[in-house]
Amino acid sequence: xxxxxxxxxxxxxxxxxxxxxxxxxxxxxxxxxxxxxxxxxxxxxxxxxxxxxxxxxxxxxxxxxxxxxxxxxxxxxxxxxxxxxxxxxxxxxxxxxxxxxxxxxxxxxxxxxxxxxxxxxxxxxxxxxxxxxxxxxxxxx
Numbered sequence: 001x002x003x004x005x006x007x008x009x010x011x012x013x014x015x016x017x018x019x020x021x022x023x024x025x026x027x028x029x030x031x032x033x034x035x036x037x038x039x040x041x042x043x044x045x046x047x048x049x050x051x052x053x054x055x056x057x058x059x060x061x062x063x064x065x066x067x068x069x070x071x072x073x074x075x076x077x078x079x080x081x082x083x084x085x086x087x088x089x090x091x092x093x094x095x096x097x098x099x100x101x102x103x104x105x106x107x108x109x110x111x112x113x114x115x116x117x118x119x120x121x122x123x124x125x126x127x128x129x130x131x132x133x134x135x136x137x138x139x140x141x
Contacts (some may be wrong), residue, residue, distance in 0.1 A: 001052065003085055005060065005092045008047035014059045017075045025110040042096035045072050048092070050085055058080050060089045062096065068104035068137070074115070086115065091120045098140050106137045 008014055018031055026033065041061075050058035058076035062069060069092050076085050097105050108122065109116055111132050124136040 001084055001088075003057065003088050004032075004051040005048045005052060005089070008049045008059055008061075010049075010056075011042055014042070014047060014061075014075075016071075017059055017077065018073055020074045021078075025113060028112075029110070041072070043112060048089075049137065050076065050080075050089055050090070052080070052085070055087055062093055065102065066100065068106045069093065069100065069106065069108040074107075086118050087122065090118070094138075094140060103140055104137055104140065105140055106135070110132050111138060113137040 015035075015038055018038075025031075036071045045061040045063050046059045048062075050060060056077075059073060059079040061073035062070070063072050064070065071090070074086060074089055074093075076089075094105060105124075106127075107119065109119060111129065111134050115134075117136060119136050122138065124138045126134045128135045128136050
């Protein structure tokens, strides 16, 4: 399975997938979707579609600063989960970060999200935990 990563243009799709996938975590944490924040971040983040078999199976959103690259969102359609697309998306993020000269790749994830195991397999370590969120980081040698 070889997904293609291309710049995302369908903001509505990205928002729907993110809201749907994150709804149980937001509900448990007492959070409410902030459309204004999504709109702001849409302008600031690098958003990529995870395209496969002629369709879109997910989205990867990145940002960066002088210190690191950040995986801001990694959302895979439920019907495509557990098929290696998350691993491929993380590898794509690592490649982008390395090509930009970044030394670290960071992310935040709800502690109860099963994706924590994927991130750990991919070399991320928990740097700190605050409330219900792990802050994870991976060095990019």
